[in-house]
Amino acid sequence: MSRLRQLFGPKRTILLLVFVLGVGVAWYLRHKGLLTPDIVFEWIETHPVTAPIIFCLIYIAAMLLLVPTMALNLGAGFIFGISFGSLLTLISSMTGACLAFYFARSTGDVFVERWTKNKYFRKAWESLDDHSWRFAAFVRLNPIFPTSIVNYLFGLTPMNFRSFFWPTLLCQIPFILCISYVGSETRTFIMEGEYQRIAYMVLGCSAMVTLMYASKWVRQSFFQIEEK
Numbered sequence: 001m002s003r004l005r006q007l008f009g010p011k012r013t014i015l016l017l018v019f020v021l022g023v024g025v026a027w028y029l030r031h032k033g034l035l036t037p038d039i040v041f042e043w044i045e046t047h048p049v050t051a052p053i054i055f056c057l058i059y060i061a062a063m064l065l066l067v068p069t070m071a072l073n074l075g076a077g078f079i080f081g082i083s084f085g086s087l088l089t090l091i092s093s094m095t096g097a098c099l100a101f102y103f104a105r106s107t108g109d110v111f112v113e114r115w116t117k118n119k120y121f122r123k124a125w126e127s128l129d130d131h132s133w134r135f136a137a138f139v140r141l142n143p144i145f146p147t148s149i150v151n152y153l154f155g156l157t158p159m160n161f162r163s164f165f166w167p168t169l170l171c172q173i174p175f176i177l178c179i180s181y182v183g184s185e186t187r188t189f190i191m192e193g194e195y196q197r198i199a200y201m202v203l204g205c206s207a208m209v210t211l212m213y214a215s216k217w218v219r220q221s222f223f224q225i226e227e228k
């Protein structure tokens with residue numbers, strides 16, 4: 001605990017501990033079946049007037065606490081319809097993403113400074129800074145990357161907020177619309193049947209593209225460092 005205080009300071013240490021505790025509680029409730037999509041949407045349906053606000057708050061909390069949100073996106077299409085469900089999901093997703101980005105930026109900057117003293121990390125940071133919006137768009141268009149985790153990781157890079165915000169907004173729209181459509185058509189919270197097979201194929205292709213791109217980027221960065 002004393003080393004954490006020395007590294008982050010007392011306020012940041014408390015925030016990090018609260019965050020870790022929140023993530024642990026959320027996953028425990030999910031594991032015990034007390035935070036399932038069925039329970040969440042059953043509760044939402046019993047409060048029709050405030051349902052959109054309740055949905056947004058739950059979605060934002062899920063993103064911040066690293067709980068998967070696919071079922072919520074499907075449920076939004078099922079409960080609210082494709083258009084309104086997609087809009088609510090987009091608003092919630094962007095709010096959660098921005099909050100996560102700023103949390104990581106405000107609490108992890110001291111830790112990042114230590115990383116950048118290493119020449120390999122520093123070169124990776126510089127490379128990312130030069131093409132930050134392209135990198136953000138690539139990650140957002142690639143479904144293999146967990147959205148909630150990526151929000152925090154982007155906050156730990158030198159990427160400016162504009163390069164984070166616009167790719168995050170624009171590149172999420174197609175996926176949100178598609179998932180809401182599936183939820184509206186299947187009227188379920190679970191991706192199954194033909195839609196599930198298509199999702200697995202997309203994830204497999206995504207993994208291959210990611211591996212090729214990552215290996216190329218690592219080789220280029222490594223050789224540039226070695227030449228210096």
